[in-house]
Amino acid sequence: MSVSGLCDVCGQPDVDHVCDRCGRLVCDRHYDAELGVCTECGSEIGGDRDDADTYRF
Ligand SMILES: [Zn+2]
Ligand SMILES: [Zn+2]
Numbered sequence: 265m266s267v268s269g270l271c272d273v274c275g276q277p278d279v280d281h282v283c284d285r286c287g288r289l290v291c292d293r294h295y296d297a298e299l300g301v302c303t304e305c306g307s308e309i310g311g312d313r314d315d316a317d318t319y320r321f
Contacts, residue, residue: 273302285309 271279271291281295282288283302296306 273304 269279269289270277271294272288273290273294276291276293279289279291281290281292281302283290283295283305284300285305286302288302288304290302294303295301296303299306299309301309
């Protein structure tokens with residue numbers, strides 16, 4: 265699946281992912297494949313460990 269646009273975090277043109285949480289387009293470096301979200305959302309989720317079992321299989 266390819267997406268066209270710029271990474272919302274760093275502005276690189278090679279975006280491959282869409283954040284499941286906020287819908288941002290992000291490049292590989294700013295996408296957390298385990299969480300399925302961008303690193304911004306990933307740090308929010310990671311900082312708040314309420315749903316620890318949703319990001320660990
Ligand atoms: Zn990026
Ligand atoms: Zn996000």
